Amino acid sequence: MALDVYFQDTLRRIVLSNLVLAIRTAVANGTINPDHARGLLDAYESMAHSIGISWPDLLTDVRRSLSNDAITLLDSVTVGTIEGQCTK
Numbered sequence: 725m726a727l728d729v730y731f732q733d734t735l736r737r738i739v740l741s742n743l744v745l746a747i748r749t750a751v752a753n754g755t756i757n758p759d760h761a762r763g764l765l766d767a768y769e770s771m772a773h774s775i776g777i778s779w780p781d782l783l784t785d786v787r788r789s790l791s792n793d794a795i796t797l798l799d800s801v802t803v804g805t806i807e808g809q810c811t812k
Contacts (some may be wrong), residue, residue, distance in 0.1 A: 735775050740782060743768045744789045751794045761801045 746764055769779050783802070787795055 732776055736772075736777050736782070739768060739772055739775075739777060740785055740789075743782070743786055747786070747790060747794050747798055751791070751797055758801070761797065765798075765801055 743764075746768075750761060750764075768782075772779050772782050783798070787798065790798065
């Protein structure tokens with residue numbers, strides 16, 4: 725259906741902007757709970773998959789929108805560690 729493409733692009737931008745906001749907020753607060761950060765990414769990954777958005781592509785776009793501190797947080801959670809603690 726032709727409208728699916730339009731709505732998927734709109735939903736992709738919404739998911740992207742909200743994930744960027746959530747990561748920036750976690751960095752700004754300075755209190756990073758590894759379980760919360762991992763849960764946040766898991767929730768957004770599930771949301772992306774449910775509407776047909778490629779998670780690796782979305783993460784690439786998220787990284788482009790983040791500061792170095794926020795990228796460090798994102799990378800730490802996606803590889804499974806924050807401050808030396810295992811999150812998986």
